[in-house]
Amino acid sequence: MPDIPKPRANRQRTQTLRGPVPAAEGRQPRGARRKRETRARLLDAALKLMAERGMDSVAINDITEAADVGFGSFYNHFGSKEGIFAALVEWVFEEFADTLDQLARELSDPAEIVAVSVRHTLMRARREPVWGRLLIREGFSVHALGWGLGQRLLRDSQRGISAKRFVVPDHLMCVVSVTGIIFAAIAAELHFALSVAPPVRRQKASGVGGQNFAERVAAVVLQVLGLKRAEAERIAHLPLPTSRSETRVCRAKSRSC
Amino acid sequence: MPDIPKPRANRQRTQTLRGPVPAAEGRQPRGARRKRETRARLLDAALKLMAERGMDSVAINDITEAADVGFGSFYNHFGSKEGIFAALVEWVFEEFADTLDQLARELSDPAEIVAVSVRHTLMRARREPVWGRLLIREGFSVHALGWGLGQRLLRDSQRGISAKRFVVPDHLMCVVSVTGIIFAAIAAELHFALSVAPPVRRQKASGVGGQNFAERVAAVVLQVLGLKRAEAERIAHLPLPTSRSETRVCRAKSRSC
Numbered sequence: 390m391p392d393i394p395k396p397r398a399n400r401q402r403t404q405t406l407r408g409p410v411p412a413a414e415g416r417q418p419r420g421a422r423r424k425r426e427t428r429a430r431l432l433d434a435a436l437k438l439m440a441e442r443g444m445d446s447v448a449i450n451d452i453t454e455a456a457d458v459g460f461g462s463f464y465n466h467f468g469s470k471e472g473i474f475a476a477l478v479e480w481v482f483e484e485f486a487d488t489l490d491q492l493a494r495e496l497s498d499p500a501e502i503v504a505v506s507v508r509h510t511l512m513r514a515r516r517e518p519v520w521g522r523l524l525i526r527e528g529f530s531v532h533a534l535g536w537g538l539g540q541r542l543l544r545d546s547q548r549g550i551s552a553k554r555f556v557v558p559d560h561l562m563c564v565v566s567v568t569g570i571i572f573a574a575i576a577a578e579l580h581f582a583l584s585v586a587p588p589v590r591r592q593k594a595s596g597v598g599g600q601n602f603a604e605r606v607a608a609v610v611l612q613v614l615g616l617k618r619a620e621a622e623r624i625a626h627l628p629l630p631t632s633r634s635e636t637r638v639c640r641a642k643s644r645s646c
Numbered sequence: 647m648p649d650i651p652k653p654r655a656n657r658q659r660t661q662t663l664r665g666p667v668p669a670a671e672g673r674q675p676r677g678a679r680r681k682r683e684t685r686a687r688l689l690d691a692a693l694k695l696m697a698e699r700g701m702d703s704v705a706i707n708d709i710t711e712a713a714d715v716g717f718g719s720f721y722n723h724f725g726s727k728e729g730i731f732a733a734l735v736e737w738v739f740e741e742f743a744d745t746l747d748q749l750a751r752e753l754s755d756p757a758e759i760v761a762v763s764v765r766h767t768l769m770r771a772r773r774e775p776v777w778g779r780l781l782i783r784e785g786f787s788v789h790a791l792g793w794g795l796g797q798r799l800l801r802d803s804q805r806g807i808s809a810k811r812f813v814v815p816d817h818l819m820c821v822v823s824v825t826g827i828i829f830a831a832i833a834a835e836l837h838f839a840l841s842v843a844p845p846v847r848r849q850k851a852s853g854v855g856g857q858n859f860a861e862r863v864a865a866v867v868l869q870v871l872g873l874k875r876a877e878a879e880r881i882a883h884l885p886l887p888t889s890r891s892e893t894r895v896c897r898a899k900s901r902s903c
Contacts, residue, residue, distance in 0.1 A: 446703035525786065529833035558875075562866050565830045573826025576786035577818075609819050613870060618815075 430456040440522035486537030499549030504607040511603035556615030687713040697779035743794030756806030761864040768860035813872030
């Protein structure tokens with residue numbers, strides 16, 4: 390498959406969104422620690438604002454105000470608004486793609502790889518709604534297929550088609566359908582539970598926000614890729630592999646993962 | 647199906663986005679004509695800005711500047727920013743839903759109704775990209791299932807399930823999948839053709855922007871609803887019904903439809 394853009398090789402990342410992960414945080418000089426905290430505040434503020442409004446509608450001043458950081462300090466950390474946006478894109482679309490590669494490293498069935506990726510994406514969006522909001526806001530953009538997650542989807546779907554595991558009329562419709570279903574499912578978790586539509590609201594226990602929502606989305610994605618329903622359901626409910634690197638990143642961020 | 651929100655009854659609309667359609671434009675008083683032109687300029691400007699950035703990131707001043715209209719004049723036409731946004735939503739999500747109902751009025755097969763709706767939605771987004779951009783921007787919002795297009799999708803999918811024409815695991819996943827595929831397909835037409843991903847770009851002739859793209863999207867949607875591929879393809883390629891009202895609206899807007 391010579392035409393699929395090559396995903397970047399897995400790297401042992403030394404940075405998370407919040408900056409270098411110190412080996413022993415307590416021993417860091419005070420200045421370095423404060424600098425890291427300021428960077429984290431700027432990134433958190435930019436994430437919330439850009440997930441809500443998109444990059445173009447957010448000014449540097451909005452970010453520094455929300456982060457409670459002086460305007461000039463911004464430039465100690467980022468060269469421009471595009472710079473901080475690039476850091477967020479790196480985090481949402483590249484770093485997470487590496488996490489998925491880690492999680493799927495011992496799997497060989499393309500269907501299982503896609504199912505695991507879909508479930509982890511949905512679970513992460515539920516855990517970190519602002520991350521999910523930025524993903525669906527920017528995921529339809531001009532550049533999204535060139536970023537890590539898009540490239541990974543192109544690669545995995547092509548692998549499944551080449552191995553005759555996926556049977557789809559064409560690659561393009563496959564990518565369009567899978568992307569759309571995942572984003573709509575994330576939007577459903579973010580929004581539809583509040584919707585005025587009673588059939589959706591009443592399905593909450595077993596539907597949006599329910600325990601098995603990610604698995605049901607994965608099953609539909611596999612059916613779109615040509616698997617029979619029973620097989621899709623079975624694969625979508627297999628035990629999830631876990632990743633040491635994901636655990637490490639979560640701990641470094643001091644967030645409940 | 648008592649729980650599906652009832653779509654509003656078809657109405658003989660006397661207004662389009664641009665205001666009342668005069669029986670004989672030349673005979674309108676100059677003042678009334680100018681007022682209508684100003685309203686149309688404000689709506690066109692708001693549509694472009696809100697499709698790009700969302701309602702919250704657009705100020706009334708941005709709209710009047712882009713429309714080249716005095717700030718105070720805005721209030722001769724709309725009570726607030728929310729007012730002009732509501733007029734746009736009415737146009738994108740309600741008026742178009744009525745157009746689809748008109749187009750499908752002589753069809754009885756739920757699969758054919760869905761296919762015609764999907765194809766017309768894709769064709770309109772291609773013809774009027776800013777309309778398409780507002781649709782996919784607001785279509786994932788909290789309120790979208792309560793608006794005309796969302797209610798219509800809930801109604802039509804429920805009808806197909808009740809008639810056993812659609813076979814889906816559940817109604818929620820059906821709505822999520824169909825919505826996602828349509829929006830991703832519109833985004834593909836708006837953006838992906840410019841993407842860095844070679845497989846998608848090279849498929850342009852028969853893919854994104856190709857003559858049969860809307861039909862291929864409709865076929866995938868029908869497959870997601872449980873139809874076999876051959877049947878889905880057949881229905882997706884049936885001749886399209888045309889609507890007198892759509893022709894009239896297009897002519898009134900003086901746009902090439």
